[in-house]
Amino acid sequence: MARCSQLRSDGVACGLPIEAGAPVQLCSSHLLAAHDWVARDVGVTDLLPGPCVACGGRVGIRYPSGWVCAVCEWRAGELVDVEIASELRIEVVYYLRYDDRIKIGTSATPRRRIAALPHDEVLAFERGGRGLEQRRHRQFADQRIPRTEWFEIDDTLLDHVSALRAGIEDPWDLYSRWLSTELALRG
Incomplete structure (x- = not known):
């Protein structure tokens, strides 16, 4: 079985097993760390915490800075100006x-x-x-x-x-x- 060769902070190879079919030679922990690193810029698609106040959409993209509606790109938590909306x-x-x-x-x-x-x-x-x-x-x-x-x-x-x-x-x-x-x- 292949082992993860990613170096830990002490300079020693991780050594955990690499799952069969992994896209790169990293263990699951290091794959997740790489995913989280990329997700901070591209976001992760998931269900919004509640319906979008602008369009009612339920799917959003989660960034470290917050949620954005995947349908209309309205920032979750921002209020809709009722006067304009009406x-x-x-x-x-x-x-x-x-x-x-x-x-x-x-x-x-x-x-x-x-x-x-x-x-x-x-x-x-x-x-x-x-x-x-x-x-x-x-x-x-x-x-x-x-x-x-x-x-x-x-x-x-x-x-x-x-x-x-x-x-x-x-x-x-x-x-x-x-x-x-x-x-x-x-x-």
Whole structure:
């Protein structure tokens, strides 16, 4: 069995066994010391002590100086300026599924707007306002239920929603990231 040759403070080799498959010829104790040395600059990904106050994210990066949200990079422990946060408005085009149809609408306060609408699922968000919403209504005009913002589900509309959701499990996470970015730019 290979032994760690890292010198201790007294100048003698460590001599502890090296685990099979170790990436470098160091014992577990010295590998952990090397890891901690590197982690002080690059951080360690872990669960935050509590949800991020800016975006609600749960994953963070731990540095010796403290935690940073992995989603929005807000420093854990820093307070959100309530006055600025309450003024934040990001216009989005939202896609809701209700039964066998999809609503394409827009709002600067989607949580409030969507809470007032019948829906089974929030499918996606797209950053933009009325102009983008109207373009999407024209784009999917063949599926539109007359005189409404509701559309019959078909492959072209589902493909569009899938493209918007690529790599995003929960559309609200994306919206939270947009909000936290705006908040960071203002604060």
